[in-house]
Amino acid sequence: MNKTFNQKAWYFVIPVFVLVAFNAAVPLMTVVNYSFQETFGSNVFAWEGTRWFKEILHSERFHASLGRQAIFTFIILLIQLPLGIFIALTMPKKGWGVPVCLILMSMPLLIPWNVVGAMWNIFALPDIGFLGNSLNSIGFDYNFTQQSGDAWFTTILMDVWHWTSLVVLLSYAGLNSIQPAYYQAAEIDGASRWDIFRYIELPKMKKVLTLAILLRFMDSFMIYTEPFVLTGGGPGNATNFLSLDLVKMALGQFDLGPAAAMSLIYFLIVLLICWIFYSLMMKNEART
Amino acid sequence: MKKIKWLVPTIYIIFLMLPIYWLLNMSFKTTTEIINVYSLWPKDFTLENYVTIFTDSTWYMGYVNSITYTVFNTIISVSAALPAAYAFSRYKFLGDKHLFFWLLTNRMAPPAVFALPFFQFYSSVNLFDTHIAIALSHCLFNIPLAVWILEGFMSAVPKELDETAYVDGYSFGRFFFKIFIPTIAAGIGITMFFCFMFSWVELLLAKTLTATIAKPIAAIMTRTSSTSGYELGLLAAAGSLTIIPGAVVIYFVRNYIAKGFAMGRV
Numbered sequence: 242m243n244k245t246f247n248q249k250a251w252y253f254v255i256p257v258f259v260l261v262a263f264n265a266a267v268p269l270m271t272v273v274n275y276s277f278q279e280t281f282g283s284n285v286f287a288w289e290g291t292r293w294f295k296e297i298l299h300s301e302r303f304h305a306s307l308g309r310q311a312i313f314t315f316i317i318l319l320i321q322l323p324l325g326i327f328i329a330l331t332m333p334k335k336g337w338g339v340p341v342c343l344i345l346m347s348m349p350l351l352i353p354w355n356v357v358g359a360m361w362n363i364f365a366l367p368d369i370g371f372l373g374n375s376l377n378s379i380g381f382d383y384n385f386t387q388q389s390g391d392a393w394f395t396t397i398l399m400d401v402w403h404w405t406s407l408v409v410l411l412s413y414a415g416l417n418s419i420q421p422a423y424y425q426a427a428e429i430d431g432a433s434r435w436d437i438f439r440y441i442e443l444p445k446m447k448k449v450l451t452l453a454i455l456l457r458f459m460d461s462f463m464i465y466t467e468p469f470v471l472t473g474g475g476p477g478n479a480t481n482f483l484s485l486d487l488v489k490m491a492l493g494q495f496d497l498g499p500a501a502a503m504s505l506i507y508f509l510i511v512l513l514i515c516w517i518f519y520s521l522m523m524k525n526e527a528r529t
Numbered sequence: 530m531k532k533i534k535w536l537v538p539t540i541y542i543i544f545l546m547l548p549i550y551w552l553l554n555m556s557f558k559t560t561t562e563i564i565n566v567y568s569l570w571p572k573d574f575t576l577e578n579y580v581t582i583f584t585d586s587t588w589y590m591g592y593v594n595s596i597t598y599t600v601f602n603t604i605i606s607v608s609a610a611l612p613a614a615y616a617f618s619r620y621k622f623l624g625d626k627h628l629f630f631w632l633l634t635n636r637m638a639p640p641a642v643f644a645l646p647f648f649q650f651y652s653s654v655n656l657f658d659t660h661i662a663i664a665l666s667h668c669l670f671n672i673p674l675a676v677w678i679l680e681g682f683m684s685a686v687p688k689e690l691d692e693t694a695y696v697d698g699y700s701f702g703r704f705f706f707k708i709f710i711p712t713i714a715a716g717i718g719i720t721m722f723f724c725f726m727f728s729w730v731e732l733l734l735a736k737t738l739t740a741t742i743a744k745p746i747a748a749i750m751t752r753t754s755s756t757s758g759y760e761l762g763l764l765a766a767a768g769s770l771t772i773i774p775g776a777v778v779i780y781f782v783r784n785y786i787a788k789g790f791a792m793g794r795v
Contacts, residue, residue, distance in 0.1 A: 244620055248622050249622075250625075251622055254616050257672055258613075264647075264666060265635050269638075269646075327537065328537055331535075331537035338535070340783045344779050344780060348775070350730075351779060353729065353746075354730050355748075359768055360548050363761060368567070371569075402548065463641070465639075487641045488644065504641075504642040505642075507639060511639065
């Protein structure tokens with residue numbers, strides 16, 4: 242669409258600008274403020290310069306939780322994207338199956354996050370949970386509260402349960418926007434099922450899939466509530482992801498300076514990766 | 530191949546329903562039965578857990594609080610986002626692209642980063658422990674999302690609609706409310722759905738900003754594990770009840786969910 246140049250459009254943006262700035266700028270400045278200072282309680286502050294940033298960047302604790310976070314997000318994307326696309330491809334296109342699938346599949350998305358954690362906790366408990374009890378009765382030695390491997394398995398399974406539907410919904414919407422003429426043409430050309438997927442469906446889904454990657458990256462990288470309720474970061478530090486570690490430092494130990502420095506580094510990492518995605522997305526859009 | 534196609538969604542849906550079933554199953558058991566007997570359905574069926582929730586005001590007020598701030602947030606987010614999305618979809622102005630990305634960055638900020646400053650900030654303006662504080666804080670991630678989705682819907686409406694209306698002598702206000710808003714009604718519905726969803730499921734900020742008066746149900750639930758041991762039955766019943774508002778909202782927007790994604794910028 243060719244847009245007209247009009248500075249008065251700013252008036253329309255003012256309410257949004259004020260509301261978001263009110264919420265973003267003031268707290269962000271507070272964090273920046275803390276990150277350069279040492280606090281002794283009762284509002285006494287001393288200037289520390291970049292000491293906290295240096296400390297965090299060299300701290301093994303930060304490297305460990307960042308590493309865990311990166312592995313977690315990577316596994317999540319690797320499982321949820323192909324699985325979501327696959328399920329969307331097999332979903333019915335019309336009839337009574339469509340609303341049934343959409344309603345049932347959206348259910349996990351609308352459950353409060355700590356309920357998701359609590360639900361999976363009682364579902365996976367080795368003695369009274371369905372998952373834990375079943376796994377143990379067929380011979381696995383499963384206990385997610387004591388073995389870190391099991392804790393990882395449960396956390397990933399929970400996230401797959403929780404968020405794969407978002408990828409399904411997005412892919413399904415992308416698939417629905419493909420005109421039947423494309424499929425007819427493919428049939429005439431004698432294209433195989435794989436060809437149809439590779440050369441028609443995948444390119445048509447590019448836009449929604451970029452969004453799916455972006456949303457899943459952001460949310461899995463910021464995951465807090467579900468693992469907090471499910472494992473509390475344990476056993477030991479096995480599932481202590483970035484957000485969990487941050488809250489432990491800020492509210493648990495009240496190390497405001499280092500916690501603030503860590504917040505900023507954390508935010509910058511998310512921002513940088515999202516900016517790269519966003520630029521790529523906009524570039525694609527400009528070309529098409 | 531065709532015949533087994535329904536198998537994949539079916540297996541997936543069964544996988545999705547299993548933990549939900551387990552939660553419901555537990556909610557109809559007494560806590561002693563949960564701990565002592567492993568059974569796939571309640572042997573000693575009881576509604577006691579639900580009765581406790583509906584008769585104790587500290588419990589049921591949690592639901593009222595959660596729904597209150599969620600509705601507040603949905604109204605604030607959508608009404609602020611409407612004019613902004615219109616501006617982004619129709620006009621070029623100084624810094625528009627940067628502003629759009631800046632808005633999106635707030636969707637990217639980890640809530641854990643903001644928890645402590647939010648607590649101090651809302652305390653200092655005397656809004657701590659009010660519904661409006663949570664509703665405003667959730668604007669941080671809901672407004673960017675609302676602007677993003679609405680902008681997509683509005684861009685799909687041809688600009689000729691605006692121009693024809695002005696030629697016919699409509700003022701901007703009359704055009705916007707009488708013609709434009711009804712045209713993108715489906716988009717507004719989808720946007721409200723997403724705002725409701727993200728405000729309803731968020732807990733970290735909602736919990737940080739409340740003490741007693743405006744405490745959300747999800748935060749009250751954590752209480753069951755701290756006092757008097759671990760009341761699993763009660764926890765399961767409270768959890769099951771939090772699924773209902775979401776299910777109701779999904780039922781109303783089921784036809785728009787897939788379409789909404791497809792039509793928006795997304």
